[in-house]
Amino acid sequence: MNLARLDLNLVVALRALLEERNVTKAGLRVGLSQPAMSAALARLRKHFDDELLSRVGSQYELTALGQVLLDRTATAYDVLERLFTSQADFDPATETREFRIVSSDYAVDVFGV
Secondary structure, three states, X not given: OOHHHOOOHHHHHHHHHHHHOOHHHHHHHHOOOHHHHHHHHHHHHHXXXXXXXXXEOOEEEEOHHHHHHHHHHHHHHHXXXXXXXXXXXXXXXXXXXXXXXXXXXXXXXXXXX
């Protein structure tokens, strides 16, 4: 599997689809229209060669693979979220940025700055 060719936005769509089990609600959750979420579901079905969600009456139910992916997707999503929200640690001893504090004369008198 070549991760460079995989659209990681599909992880977000997959998680929403598996948790919501509804294309429209999953789309609203991630900010996609119903047609865009349907297209994402089609791409996911093609990638996994599985329906993932199968219609039973008026609802969708997870396939066996969909059930397995439900937990894995939550874990992958959490890892990706931690990865892409990483920040450098702040070390005041080595920091070179300057900060200026603007204050009124009254605040200077009260706080003794």
